[in-house]
Amino acid sequence: MNIIEAxxxxxxxxxxxxxxxxxxxxSFSVSQGEFAAIVGSSGSGKSTLLHMLGGLxxxxxxxxxxxxxxxxxxxxxxxxxxxxxxxxFIFQSFNLIPVLSVEENIQLPLLLxxxxxxxxxxxxxxxxxxxxxxxxxxxxxxxxxxxxRVAIGRALAYRPAIVLADEPxxxxxxxxxxxxMELLKLAVRQYHQTVIVISHDMNIAAEADRVLRMQDGKLxxxxxxxxxx
Amino acid sequence: MERLNExxxxxxxxxxxxxxxxxxxxCLVSALLLMLFAWAxxxxxxxxxxxxxxxxxxxxxxxxxxxxxxxxxxxxxxxADNSSGDSAIxxxxxxxxxxxxxxxxxxxxxxxxxxxxxxxxxxxLSIALGLxxxxxxxxxxxxxxxxxxxxxxxxISLENSVxxxxxxxxxxxxxxxxxxxxxxxxxxxxxxxxxxxxxHKEKSLLKDTVADISHQLKTPLAxxxxxxxxxxxxxxxxxxxxxxxxxxxxxxxxxxxxILTLLKIARLEAEALELAPVKASLSHTIETAxxxxxxxxxxxMVELVVNAQEELTLxxxxxxxxxxxTNLVKNAIEHSPEGGQVSIRIERTPLFAHISVKDQGExxxxxxxxxxxxxxxxxxxxxxxxxxxxxxxxxIIEKHEGLISASSRPKxxxxxxxxxxxxxxxxxxxxxxxx
Numbered sequence: 012m013n014i015i016e017a018x019x020x021x022x023x024x025x026x027x028x029x030x031x032x033x034x035x036x037x038s039f040s041v042s043q044g045e046f047a048a049i050v051g052s053s054g055s056g057k058s059t060l061l062h063m064l065g066g067l068x069x070x071x072x073x074x075x076x077x078x079x080x081x082x083x084x085x086x087x088x089x090x091x092x093x094x095x096x097x098x099x100f101i102f103q104s105f106n107l108i109p110v111l112s113v114e115e116n117i118q119l120p121l122l123l124x125x126x127x128x129x130x131x132x133x134x135x136x137x138x139x140x141x142x143x144x145x146x147x148x149x150x151x152x153x154x155x156x157x158x159x160r161v162a163i164g165r166a167l168a169y170r171p172a173i174v175l176a177d178e179p180x181x182x183x184x185x186x187x188x189x190x191x192m193e194l195l196k197l198a199v200r201q202y203h204q205t206v207i208v209i210s211h212d213m214n215i216a217a218e219a220d221r222v223l224r225m226q227d228g229k230l231x232x233x234x235x236x237x238x239x240x
Numbered sequence: 241m242e243r244l245n246e247x248x249x250x251x252x253x254x255x256x257x258x259x260x261x262x263x264x265x266x267c268l269v270s271a272l273l274l275m276l277f278a279w280a281x282x283x284x285x286x287x288x289x290x291x292x293x294x295x296x297x298x299x300x301x302x303x304x305x306x307x308x309x310x311x312x313x314x315x316x317x318x319x320a321d322n323s324s325g326d327s328a329i330x331x332x333x334x335x336x337x338x339x340x341x342x343x344x345x346x347x348x349x350x351x352x353x354x355x356x357x358x359x360x361x362x363x364x365l366s367i368a369l370g371l372x373x374x375x376x377x378x379x380x381x382x383x384x385x386x387x388x389x390x391x392x393x394x395x396i397s398l399e400n401s402v403x404x405x406x407x408x409x410x411x412x413x414x415x416x417x418x419x420x421x422x423x424x425x426x427x428x429x430x431x432x433x434x435x436x437x438x439x440h441k442e443k444s445l446l447k448d449t450v451a452d453i454s455h456q457l458k459t460p461l462a463x464x465x466x467x468x469x470x471x472x473x474x475x476x477x478x479x480x481x482x483x484x485x486x487x488x489x490x491x492x493x494x495x496x497x498x499i500l501t502l503l504k505i506a507r508l509e510a511e512a513l514e515l516a517p518v519k520a521s522l523s524h525t526i527e528t529a530x531x532x533x534x535x536x537x538x539x540x541m542v543e544l545v546v547n548a549q550e551e552l553t554l555x556x557x558x559x560x561x562x563x564x565x566t567n568l569v570k571n572a573i574e575h576s577p578e579g580g581q582v583s584i585r586i587e588r589t590p591l592f593a594h595i596s597v598k599d600q601g602e603x604x605x606x607x608x609x610x611x612x613x614x615x616x617x618x619x620x621x622x623x624x625x626x627x628x629x630x631x632x633x634x635x636i637i638e639k640h641e642g643l644i645s646a647s648s649r650p651k652x653x654x655x656x657x658x659x660x661x662x663x664x665x666x667x668x669x670x671x672x673x674x675x
Contacts, residue, residue: 089413096413096423124420125253138663141591156590190591193659196643203434 013076014172014205015041015064020073022059022228033059034070035228041207041221043172046199048208048216051225057209058177060225064207065098065175066090078172095120099166099174103181105158107150107165113137114146117164124169133168140164140194156187163194167202174198176208180215192218257416262383270376277368285361292353390418394425401429405436442510449506452615456498456626460491467491494626501628505615508635515557515639517664522586522593523548525558529565530584533573542576544569548586554593555664556640564636567629568597568656575601575654591662598655604648612646640664 022034033056041047051057062068063075066082075082077097085093099120100106107116117136118128137146140160150158159179166174176195180188192208192215199206208219216222224232254260297319305312337343390412397408408429412422467484470476476484507513523546530544537544565584572582580600587594604612611617613634616627637644642660 085413092413092415092419124415125256126420139591139661141663143663160591186589190589193592193643197641197661200638201641 012043013040014043014078015207016074016076017060017064018074018076020060020063020075021071022056022063022068023071032228034063036073037225037228037230038073039223039230039233041205043205044199044203045221046196046206046208046219047221047223048210048219049223049225050210050213050216052211055225056228057225059228061175061177061207061209065100066094092124095123096169097172099169099171101159101162101166101174101176101179103178105150105155105162105182107158107161109150112147112149113142113153113161113164116150116161117168119165120169128168136164136167155182156184156190159183159187159191160194163191163198167198167204170202170204172205174204174206176206178209178211180210180212188212188215257418258414259383259387259416259418262386263380266376266379266383270372270379274372277372281364281368285357288360289353289357292357296353387418390422394422398425398429401432405433445506445509449502453499453502456502456616457495460495464488464491498626498628501632505628505632505635508632508639513639515560517555517557517640519553519555520558522552522554522556522595522660525556525562526565526584526586526595528558529562530569532566533569536570537573537582540573540576541578541580542573543579543581544573545581545583546586547583550588552586552588552593552662554660554662556660560636561640564633564658565595565597567633568658571629572597572599572601572654572656575599577601588662593660593662595658595660596655597658598653600653603650603652604646604654605650606648609646609648613644 017040018038020034020037021032024031024033037056037060049057049060059068063070064077066075066077066085069083074084077093080093082090082093108119111119114133114137115122118133121128137143140163142157142160142164145153145157150161153161159182163179166176174195179195180191183191195206195208196218198204208215210216221233221235223230224234301315301319304315394412400406401408408426412419467488471481471484504513526546526548530546533544569582569584576582576599582600583596583598585594585596585598587596608617613630614627615631618627634644637658637660640660641664642658644656644658646654646656648654
């Protein structure tokens with residue numbers, strides 16, 4: 012089952028002489044449970060693509076279907092709810108709320124939906140993330156690796172169908188990077204999630220089941236493989 | 241898993257419902273319209289009353305002036321004077337009026353102004369208010385009907401999802417109770433789909449296992465049959481017979497191992513087997529795993545080196561996990577050259593334990609690498625087994641919520657890396673497909 016379908020996505024910024032074509036007719040699909048990486052140099056359009064997939068920015072033309080739903084046919088308000096329930100985001104700069112504790116940051120998507128977080132699930136999640144002793148700490152009291160783990164926890168709190176990660180290891184050393192990637196990999200398997208990771212680091216991308224390479228706003232290769240039987 | 245809050249709903253929660261907000265808008269607009277109408281209508285009626293009143297006054301002034309020209313100049317002052325006059329004068333006026341039947345109980349028809357005013361007021365108000373109520377009702381019906389339309393749509397897509405196993409189409413993405421219901425229904429249909437997929441998977445797994453076992457047993461069974469026939473033949477010499485019996489013994493051992501391993505994998509994959517995880521030392525488990533291999537390693541002159549940075553305990557089933565490592569290390573020994581080394585390294589990071597098993601063999605060709613964990617896949621003739629050791633190891637490690645990967649460099653050897661989470665909750669994860 013294809014959980015993500017991008018069809019001839021085009022994104023241009025600016026007009027006439029200052030026109031920048033960030034995406035030129037990008038089409039691909041990702042099936043459920045896949046762990047895909049999008050690689051490319053900076054400016055190749057990979058971040059733009061991820062933003063389009065996550066409903067964060069309107070494409071100039073083309074469609075994105077998530078779980079069969081045409082993302083840009085939804086109203087802005089509906090799209091916000093859709094994002095909250097279906098898509099988890101992880102950013103390079105963690106984007107945690109500085110005045111909320113680790114636990115509160117992780118529960119945020121649920122609290123936004125006026126849902127009472129399942130205490131046990133959240134406790135398990137925090138335990139798996141190795142943040143037991145940090146649950147009452149503020150993000151500023153954590154290391155970079157720990158902060159990114161909190162962000163992963165937040166992305167997983169709603170158990171979204173899709174996790175989109177934009178250079179999740181960009182601000183981390185290699186040991187922490189490996190850890191983040193392994194956590195994501197386990198999440199895919201345990202919760203049947205689909206993960207798309209953006210990276211410019213081939214070593215990180217090599218952990219994925221599938222590597223999509225972007226160049227000048229186009230998909231230039233799509234390799235499957237990896238060590239998963 | 242998150243829960244819906246069952247406690248009393250706050251105003252904020254009620255207000256999040258788009259239906260409630262729409263209702264409030266309709267009520268507000270209706271109230272405003274009604275106020276506007278009341279204002280305009282009272283102005284209009286006031287104007288009308290003033291005109292008719294004036295007309296009557298003019299008539300009276302004219303009539304009185306014609307009868308009594310001497311008080312004509314006084315009359316307008318009398319009519320325009322608003323100050324409440326002497327009560328004695330008013331009393332006299334009332335007595336006079338009563339003589340002509342003009343009392344409070346008089347039929348309004350006698351007073352044309354009141355009569356026309358009343359008819360007009362009645363007609364206008366009833367038409368206007370009637371229209372107004374109809375209009376509001378139409379708007380309210382729309383608001384009221386909307387949730388029903390959504391519920392109907394949910395019901396239809398739920399029916400489709402139940403009858404055709406189709407995914408829910410067009411769910412509702414909005415705040416409020418209906419949105420939450422839609423989300424819950426969607427999760428239900430997703431869970432249904434995944435459960436069905438899981439059942440199909442298990443069915444094909446069972447089919448494959450049966451096919452695997454029968455396929456793998458065919459050859460040794462055929463040879464056993466031949467040997468038994470030969471043994472039954474009186475011409476077979478005593479010496480040959482002993483040799484045949486040895487071969488039979490080996491074949492039988494192989495068959496036993498094959499069946500046991502296949503059954504183990506099948507039970508692991510079908511989730512029919514529960515691990516008994518305890519907090520135990522990982523290096524101890526690995527030592528246990530190496531014990532049955534020491535003589536084999538000695539025979540092949542392969543050195544086993546365990547390199548553990550620190551003692552680490554983690555939740556696992558020592559019996560099963562040691563079996564996984566036995567298979568990994570056995571595979572490494574089989575692929576090692578004489579005098580080679582198999583190194584086992586345990587490392588820990590904040591979240592994971594990494595165990596790598598490295599040999600100095602020929603390495604695995606890149607095109608074989610994605611398949612080595614498949615059952616009965618053999619990339620090289622070096623292995624003695626039937627291609628079940630690595631699949632078994634993989635099944636066990638995945639049962640521990642771990643990952644296993646292999647990397648290889650030709651001529652330098654192969655390295656298997658097992659990643660096990662340090663902080664595993666004792667219970668199985670809240671998987672959607674846990675039956």
